[in-house]
Amino acid sequence: MTDNIEILRAADLCLSKCGRPVAPSGMASVDIYAGLYYQTVVANQDTQQQPLEVSGETTFFLKAISAIQAPTLVYVQIGFPTGKNLQQALRQWNQGCGVGSNRYVLDAQDGVPCEPGTKIWITGDTSINNPGAAQSFSVLFEGAYRYYLKPGSSIERRQSPVDQLAGFPRIFKTANQNIMAPRWNSHEYPGPAGAEWYTYVSLSASFIVPSGGGGSNNKVVVPTENGYEFFLRRMYSVVTFAAATTGTPYIRIREGSGRKLTDDYVNLADLSGQALCDWWRVSPGRDIVVDLAVMDSTGTGAVTVQYFFEGWRRRQ
Amino acid sequence: MSASLSPLYLNQFTREVWSDYDAYVLAQLEPALREGCYEPKIYKSPDITQEVLADQEYIAHGLSITPGSLLVGYIFPANFDLTEVAIQITDVSLDHKFFSGPIPWYLLSNGRLDMPNLLPVPHPVVGSGRFMVELWNTSGEELRVQIRFLVLEPRK
Numbered sequence: 001m002t003d004n005i006e007i008l009r010a011a012d013l014c015l016s017k018c019g020r021p022v023a024p025s026g027m028a029s030v031d032i033y034a035g036l037y038y039q040t041v042v043a044n045q046d047t048q049q050q051p052l053e054v055s056g057e058t059t060f061f062l063k064a065i066s067a068i069q070a071p072t073l074v075y076v077q078i079g080f081p082t083g084k085n086l087q088q089a090l091r092q093w094n095q096g097c098g099v100g101s102n103r104y105v106l107d108a109q110d111g112v113p114c115e116p117g118t119k120i121w122i123t124g125d126t127s128i129n130n131p132g133a134a135q136s137f138s139v140l141f142e143g144a145y146r147y148y149l150k151p152g153s154s155i156e157r158r159q160s161p162v163d164q165l166a167g168f169p170r171i172f173k174t175a176n177q178n179i180m181a182p183r184w185n186s187h188e189y190p191g192p193a194g195a196e197w198y199t200y201v202s203l204s205a206s207f208i209v210p211s212g213g214g215g216s217n218n219k220v221v222v223p224t225e226n227g228y229e230f231f232l233r234r235m236y237s238v239v240t241f242a243a244a245t246t247g248t249p250y251i252r253i254r255e256g257s258g259r260k261l262t263d264d265y266v267n268l269a270d271l272s273g274q275a276l277c278d279w280w281r282v283s284p285g286r287d288i289v290v291d292l293a294v295m296d297s298t299g300t301g302a303v304t305v306q307y308f309f310e311g312w313r314r315r316q
Numbered sequence: 317m318s319a320s321l322s323p324l325y326l327n328q329f330t331r332e333v334w335s336d337y338d339a340y341v342l343a344q345l346e347p348a349l350r351e352g353c354y355e356p357k358i359y360k361s362p363d364i365t366q367e368v369l370a371d372q373e374y375i376a377h378g379l380s381i382t383p384g385s386l387l388v389g390y391i392f393p394a395n396f397d398l399t400e401v402a403i404q405i406t407d408v409s410l411d412h413k414f415f416s417g418p419i420p421w422y423l424l425s426n427g428r429l430d431m432p433n434l435l436p437v438p439h440p441v442v443g444s445g446r447f448m449v450e451l452w453n454t455s456g457e458e459l460r461v462q463i464r465f466l467v468l469e470p471r472k
Contacts (some may be wrong), residue, residue, distance in 0.1 A: 031437040033436065035419065035423075068422060099394070099426065100337075100394065100427055101428035102337070111436075138420065140415070142436050263359045274393070275326065275430045275431065276323050277389070278349050278354055278355060
C-alpha cells in the first residue's frame with residue numbers, strides 16, 4: 001500500500017445534517033477474503049440451535065456458502081445477524097449445499113453485512129426425518145472483510161457493476177438482437193480479430209520410469225509457429241503406463257523464453273483440462289516446453305505422454 | 317485480444333444467469349482482464365519434498381507469490397476420497413488467516429468440469445507476497461497432498 005492510503009476508523013466519520021455518522025466523501029474500500037467455518041453433530045431425533053460468532057476487526061460481508069452435506073438427511077435453517085433467515089423454514093440440507101461452482105450464492109453484489117461480534121445462527125434438526133443416527137455437517141461462510149479507506153489520490157474508486165458494464169464492448173447483430181442477453185444465449189463469443197481456434201499437439205513421447213522415486217526433466221517441446229501468437233485457454237493430456245508400471249505424473253509448463261506457467265511441478269491429472277482464468281500468451285516463434293516427473297513410481301517400464309494446448313492463434 | 321472474455325466463460329456449464337456462482341465471480345474479474353495488465357500463473361503448495369504426509373502429520377509451507385498479483389482461486393478437481401486433509405492459509409504480510417479455523421480441503425475443490433474453485437472476491441497479494449500454507453493429514457493413512465493456486469500475475 002502507498003502512504004496515501006489509510007484505513008478509515010470510526011473516529012473519522014463525520015455527522016450529517018441529521019446527526020447521523022456518515023463516511024467522508026470520496027471514500028473507497030477494499031475487500032479481503034475470509035471464510036468462517038462451522039461444523040457440528042446433531043444427535044438423532046434432536047433439534048439444536050448454535051451461534052457462530054463473527055470475528056474480525058471490520059464488517060464481514062457474507063457472499064456465499066460452501067458446505068459438506070450430512071451422511072443422510074438433516075434439516076437446517078440459517079439465521080443472519082441482520083435478523084433475516086436464509087429460508088423461511090427448516091430445509092433439507094443436502095438441497096442447499098455444495099462447493100466450488102455449486103456454492104450457495106447470497107447477495108451477489110455486496111453480500112449480507114455481519115458486524116464484528118454479531119452471530120450467525122445455525123439450526124440443525126433430525127426430528128423431522130429421523131435418520132436413525134447422529135448427523136454431522138460442515139459449513140464455510142465465505143465472504144470478505146471490508147476495509148474502508150480514506151480518500152487519497154492513489155485510491156481507485158470502487159466502481160459499481162453498472163459502471164463496469166458500461167465500459168464493455170457492445171455486441172450488436174446477435175441472433176436475438178438483444179445486447180443485454182447473456183453471451184451463451186446468442187452463441188457469440190467474440191475472439192480476437194483475425195484469430196482462429198487452434199490446438200497445438202506434441203508428439204507422443206515415452207520415458208522410462210525410474211523404479212525408485214520420480215524422474216525429472218523428461219522434456220517435451222511443443223513447437224508453435226513463427227508468425228503466430230498463441231493464447232492458451234487450457235492444456236490436456238493423454239498418459240499411458242506400460243504393463244506393471246505405475247506412477248503419478250507431475251508436469252511443469254514454461255514458454256521457450258523461460259517464462260513459467262506453473263511455478264513448480266504440479267499434478268498432471270489435476271491440471272489436465274482445467275481452464276485458466278485469463279489467456280496465457282505465447283509469443284510468435286516461442287515453443288511451449290513441458291517437463292515431466294513421475295512420482296511414487298513402481299516398475300521399470302515406460303510412460304507415454306502426449307500434450308494438447310488449446311486456444312486462439314493469430315497471425316502477426 | 318478480446319481480453320474481457322475470460323477463458324472460463326467457454327466452460328460448457330458456465331451460464332451468466334442469476335444465482336450462478338461462477339458468473340458472479342467472473343463479472344468481478346472482467347475489469348482486471350479487460351485491462352490486459354495480468355497473465356495467469358499457477359502456484360503449488362507444499363514443496364515437492366513435503367508432499368507425502370504420514371497419518372496425523374502436520375506441515376507448514378511458505379509460499380511466495382509475486383506482489384501485485386491477484387489470488388483468484390484454486391485448481392482442485394473434486395476428489396471425494398480426499399476429505400480428510402485440513403488446510404489453513406495465512407497471508408503473512410497482512411497477518412490474515414483465510415479461514416476462522418482449519419477447514420477440510422474438500423471445500424476448496426470443484427466438481428464442475430474444467431473449472432477452478434474461484435474465491436468470492438479476488439485476494440490482493442501485497443507486501444512481501446508471502447503466504448503460509450498449513451496442512452494436516454487426518455485420513456488415517458499416508459497421503460500425497462498438493463494444492464494449486466490460480467493467480468493473475470502482473471504482466472511484465
